[in-house]
Amino acid sequence: xxxxxxxxxxxxxxxxxxxxxxxxxxxxxxxxxxxxxxxxxxxxxxxxxxxxxxxxxxxxxxxxxxxxxxxxxxxxxxxxxxxxxxxxxxxxxxxxxxxxxxxxxxxxxxxxxxxxxxxxxxxxxxxxxxxxxxxxxxxxxxxxxxxxxxxxxxxxxxxxxxxxxxxxxxxxxxxxxxxxxxxxxxxxxxxxxxxxxxxxxxxxxxxxxxxxxxxxxxxxxxxxxxxxxxxxxxxxxxxxxxxxxxxxxxxxxxxxxxxxxxxxxxxxxxxxxxxxxxxxxxxxxxxxxxxxxxxxxxxxxxxxxxxxxxxxxxxxxxxxxxxxxxxxxxxxxxxxxxxxxxxxxxxxxxxxxxxxxxxxxxxxxxxxxxxxxxxxxxxxxxxxxxxxxxxxxxxxxxxxxxxxxxxxxxxxxxxxxxxxxxxxxxxxxxxxxxxxxxxxxxxxxxxxxxxxxxxxxxxxxxxxxxxxxxxxxxxxxxxxxxxxxxxxxxxxxxxxxxxxxxxxxxxxxxxxxxxxxxxxxxxxxxxxxxxxxxxxxxxxxxxxxxxxxxxxxxx
Amino acid sequence: xxxxxxxxxxxxxxxxxxxxxxxxxxxxxxxxxxxxxxxxxxxxxxxxxxxxxxxxxxxxxxxxxxxxxxxxxxxxxxxxxxxxxxxxxxxxxxxxxxxxxxxxxxxxxxxxxxxxxxxxxxxxxxxxxxxxxxxxxxxxxxxxxxxxxxxxxxxxxxxxxxxxxxxxxxxxxxxxxxxxxxxxxxxxxxxxxxxxxxxxxxxxxxxxxxxxxxxxxxxxxxxxxxxxxxxxxxxxxxxxxxxxxxxxxxxxxxxxxxxxxxxxxxxxxxxxxxxxxxxxxxxxxxxxxx
Numbered sequence: 001x002x003x004x005x006x007x008x009x010x011x012x013x014x015x016x017x018x019x020x021x022x023x024x025x026x027x028x029x030x031x032x033x034x035x036x037x038x039x040x041x042x043x044x045x046x047x048x049x050x051x052x053x054x055x056x057x058x059x060x061x062x063x064x065x066x067x068x069x070x071x072x073x074x075x076x077x078x079x080x081x082x083x084x085x086x087x088x089x090x091x092x093x094x095x096x097x098x099x100x101x102x103x104x105x106x107x108x109x110x111x112x113x114x115x116x117x118x119x120x121x122x123x124x125x126x127x128x129x130x131x132x133x134x135x136x137x138x139x140x141x142x143x144x145x146x147x148x149x150x151x152x153x154x155x156x157x158x159x160x161x162x163x164x165x166x167x168x169x170x171x172x173x174x175x176x177x178x179x180x181x182x183x184x185x186x187x188x189x190x191x192x193x194x195x196x197x198x199x200x201x202x203x204x205x206x207x208x209x210x211x212x213x214x215x216x217x218x219x220x221x222x223x224x225x226x227x228x229x230x231x232x233x234x235x236x237x238x239x240x241x242x243x244x245x246x247x248x249x250x251x252x253x254x255x256x257x258x259x260x261x262x263x264x265x266x267x268x269x270x271x272x273x274x275x276x277x278x279x280x281x282x283x284x285x286x287x288x289x290x291x292x293x294x295x296x297x298x299x300x301x302x303x304x305x306x307x308x309x310x311x312x313x314x315x316x317x318x319x320x321x322x323x324x325x326x327x328x329x330x331x332x333x334x335x336x337x338x339x340x341x342x343x344x345x346x347x348x349x350x351x352x353x354x355x356x357x358x359x360x361x362x363x364x365x366x367x368x369x370x371x372x373x374x375x376x377x378x379x380x381x382x383x384x385x386x387x388x389x390x391x392x393x394x395x396x397x398x399x400x401x402x403x404x405x406x407x408x409x410x411x412x413x414x415x416x417x418x419x420x421x422x423x424x425x426x427x428x429x430x431x432x433x434x435x436x437x438x439x440x441x442x443x444x445x446x447x448x449x450x451x452x453x454x455x456x457x458x459x460x461x462x463x464x465x466x467x468x469x470x471x472x473x474x475x476x477x478x479x480x481x482x483x484x485x486x487x488x489x490x491x492x493x494x495x496x497x498x499x500x501x502x503x504x505x506x507x508x509x510x511x512x513x514x515x516x517x518x519x520x521x522x523x524x525x526x527x528x529x530x531x532x533x534x535x536x537x538x539x540x541x542x543x544x545x546x547x548x549x550x551x552x553x554x555x
Numbered sequence: 556x557x558x559x560x561x562x563x564x565x566x567x568x569x570x571x572x573x574x575x576x577x578x579x580x581x582x583x584x585x586x587x588x589x590x591x592x593x594x595x596x597x598x599x600x601x602x603x604x605x606x607x608x609x610x611x612x613x614x615x616x617x618x619x620x621x622x623x624x625x626x627x628x629x630x631x632x633x634x635x636x637x638x639x640x641x642x643x644x645x646x647x648x649x650x651x652x653x654x655x656x657x658x659x660x661x662x663x664x665x666x667x668x669x670x671x672x673x674x675x676x677x678x679x680x681x682x683x684x685x686x687x688x689x690x691x692x693x694x695x696x697x698x699x700x701x702x703x704x705x706x707x708x709x710x711x712x713x714x715x716x717x718x719x720x721x722x723x724x725x726x727x728x729x730x731x732x733x734x735x736x737x738x739x740x741x742x743x744x745x746x747x748x749x750x751x752x753x754x755x756x757x758x759x760x761x762x763x764x765x766x767x768x769x770x771x772x773x774x775x776x777x778x779x780x781x782x783x784x785x786x787x788x789x790x791x792x793x794x795x796x797x798x799x800x801x802x803x804x805x806x807x808x809x810x811x812x813x814x815x816x817x818x819x820x821x822x823x824x825x826x827x828x829x830x831x832x833x834x835x836x837x838x839x840x841x842x843x844x845x
Contacts, residue, residue: 172572173683180681190677197646269642272613304670312707323710326669329585330707359707 002026002048003539004039007059009518013488013503023059024048025510028538033504051541057533058518060484061503062226062256062511063454064491066402067348067381067444070230070249070258071241073219074212075203076123076448079150080110083124085467088453090222090544091215094124100131107141119146119163119202126152133158135185148199153307156188157195167198204236206244213248222544223452224532226256226511227502229495231348231381231444232263232299238270242287250292255535255542257290259495261297261348264336265328274336278343295496297377298340300349301327303356306384306407307449309419311353313385318420324353334363341367346377346496348402352384354424361393368397379494382407382446384428385420391433400440402494403486405429405461406450412472425472431461431486432476441482442491454487455519455527461486462524480524512536572815573656574808575686576606577790578679582666582715583693584708588725590614592693593663597636602765602831604635606652609665612638626651641665645678653684657806657819660763660792660831661688669711672718688789689759692719696727696738703745716742717749723758761789762837766830770845771796774816777807780843781814785834788842793830796822 003025010020012033024031024039031042036050081087082103087094097106103125111120120142125133138147138160146163150156159169164185174182179191187195202208220228233241249258262284268277284294304310304325312324327350328336340347351357357380364378376398383403394401408429415425434441443457450457461478464471471477478486492502501511514534519527534543583589593607594615609615612630615638623631629639629651637659639648652662662685666675672690679687692715695702702712716722722742727735743753774797784791791809795816806819807830832842 177681177683179677180683189681190674191681193646193678194682197650266643269640317710322673323671323714325667325671325674326708326711329669331585355707362706 002031002042002046004036004043004048004050005054005059005512005536006036006050006052007054007514008056010059010504011484011519012505013061013485014505017505020504023504023510023512025539028510028540030504030506030508030510032506053541054514054534057514057516059504059512059514060519061488061501062513062535062537063224063487064227064229064442064495064497064502065220065223065225065444065447065452065454065487066229066259066442066491066494067231067404068220068228068447068452069232069235070213070216070228070245071209071236073216073448074209074244077212077215077219078203078208079121079123080114081124082106082110082122083152084126084129087124087451090218098129100129103130104137104141111141111145111147116145119148119166121148121150121203123150124152125149125158133184133186135160135164135183138185151188155192155308156186157192157199159185159187159195161185167195167201169195169198209244210248213244217249217254219447219452221255221535221542222532223454224513224515224535224544225452225454226509226513226535226537227259227492227495227497228256229259229261229444231261231446233260234263234266234270238262238266246289246292250289254291255537255540257537258292259297259497260284260292260294261299262294263299264340265301268336274339278339282343295346296344297346297348297496299381300333300336300340300347302330302333302349302351302359303327303353306352306382306404306411309415311384312355312359313353313420314355314358314387319418324355326356330359333359334366337363338367338370341373341376342371344373346379348379348381350381352382354385354387354390357383357386357390361390361397361399364397364399365393374398377494377496381444383430385424386427386430388430388433391430391437391439394434395437395439400442400494401431401434402442402444402491403429403431403461404446404450405431405443405457406445408464408466408472409460410450410467413466413468413470427473427476429461430473430476431478432473435478435482440490440493441478441486442494443483443486444491453528455530458483458487458519459524459527462527480519480527483524483527484519510536510539572817573684573806574792574810574813574815575684576652576656576659576662577688578662578664578685579688580664580666580676580679580690581693582668582672582675582690583725584668584695584702584712584715586698587668587693587695589665589668589693591725592691593665596663597632597634597638600634600636601763602635603761603763603833604658604660604831605637606659606662607636607638607665608641608648608652608662609638610640610642610667612640635659649682649685653682656684660790660833661761668715669708671711672715690720691758692716692722693725694722696724696730696735699724699738700741713745713749717746717751719755721756721759759835762834764832764834764838764842766793766828766832766841766843768828769826770828771798771801771826772828773798777816777843781807781809781816784809785838785842787834787836787838788832789835790833791830791842793828794819794823795828795830796826801826 006022020033021035023033081094086096097103144162146166147160149158171182174180179189268274271277271280303312310324349360351360378399380401383401412425416422445452461483464477466472489502492498501509516531621632623633641648747753794804795807803818807816
């Protein structure tokens, strides 16, 4: 039986056969892309139905986010979002709360609307909008109910008295700690670890994570994805993550596949060495199912977190003179990269600063000298800061880029003032240069670090507007064509899945996204307003119904 | 200086507060001799019960005969020391040490050699149950001058040297005396050019004294002595028995400026006073007199 889907316009992302209006599908596979007339050569030989429910919509290949973190998201998503900027979530739009008075009203509302016998968690507080926060204020609202306010950056929490009592946090032990304020219930930066370690009993419980993963599933669907990459499997606890993710995401209800890339550091620690780690990694493909897969891919790290200003920077560094940090000692990075390079793996390396990138490129250059490889898939993940000269090296060495362009939107203005100065801050995510050098660039969200909305990322890359509406380094804007490739076919190549998905052509999986507007008609400025109506995963239709919270019944 | 009262309520006994553990932060790049330094402390601990927090305790090369028990991320030694791995989870390691703080004296914390030293200090300063005592930087005499110019780690190494309060050159046996002198001059100039004092403290040494006997103390006698201890004493800690209450053991903790003597559960068999004193220089007599 053949199903024919029709659409107002099909953007195939196959440059040789760019547009169509009908597509024939059998057993989850595309048979033919064209129009109702050209499809006849297939249809006369088999039974068929025509599914024209999307006749007024625009069809594209299902979107692909090659780098997000389902388990980190599972920790965050069960929390109530009360935020200074609008957040578009499948179970409802969180409107912006921009004053202290409104924030208090929202807290009170959320308190009433959630199960009173459960501890209360909210995420998104920011002093800039929401005024001062304290234990006393939370006690007034929540009284005996344990409550936690998690700051937008993830680097601060506030606990009320009931929560501190429940966790056994005693004043006596906290006195004199520079980044813990017992009076205000405030734990921040290096004082945060202590609070999180205590909160883990709640936010890492099986029940919490399952609820979070179900919401994660909705988030991925809502963004129009049919494939995602989990770019650090095993960041908390490998076996637990695997079984939780498999239970929630590896079934018929889940409209996407997950390519799993193990986190090398953690596996090496667990196995007692890098070589033992490699041996373990080589067995992981035995676990593959249709939806959950490992490949010959590994996730490595050079420098620290972008949001914490721990990226390693070349001279002249940060304005305040602080240093970033290496997550892997440079000498050790080379040893590990060589181990996986010689084993034929595709290395995905987290690089945030231009010195972190320099280490990744110097190492690749050595490895190419020692044992040249073509099509090796060495991928620069995040691509925060870089120099024009480094872009040429990326090209020369055959590396690819998976960029978090959202950084630029949220952080370029702040980092101009408080980080490294406007010149370098505005050139973060140097994707225009990559396009000119014809380097493969995919976009990712690193969700929950940025919204998992591919068209939003594409909007940022094409317009380079920061959160104040100014354009940062216009010469680094990307073309609409390349930006759409970055969330489809190029993202598929990044994950090594380009043979089965990422564009619409005969032989590939029938993975589609249906949009209410044509990206080429609205152009780059309109990308972020396009709505995802439905996705099709291997021929099965999954409509996006906003404002439905599938987890609400089980909360 | 003020003694705390003795809690009589048995429910409170287990909650006797334990003083913060002093921490020596050991920094230095790969090959600077951190592991060797820690190994030496562990094997020649002369009674001091160290908690050692390291990135990889496989490298410590602990003699199997010394190992008393192991858990997922820690190893307990028969000399009272504990080794914990920082690699998997710093929080878990610190909490594991904090949980048995009453039977530990000192913490040796291996800092990442490639993070801002200021940030690593903050990590220790912010963890309840620990108190930063000193920072020790180790530098490989053979490599240090080229390392400060290293493209990738030069910034960190330079900062470690400039900000170091206490610093020791390792592998000085591999270079001759002239070179060591030249190295010291070079370092003084490096510090001076960064606006720092050109001087640094040499590697501090600590001495320990064990006091083990069976004779219960008279509370007033012990308290009187605790009010005025030898100025070289950094820390005194352990369990004692009091003539006034032979049914319980007491946790004695002393730091400059504060001390406590509190009931800590029922008496053990055999009832032995076991105290460890850590001092800045060797003492002639016993730290406590009978």
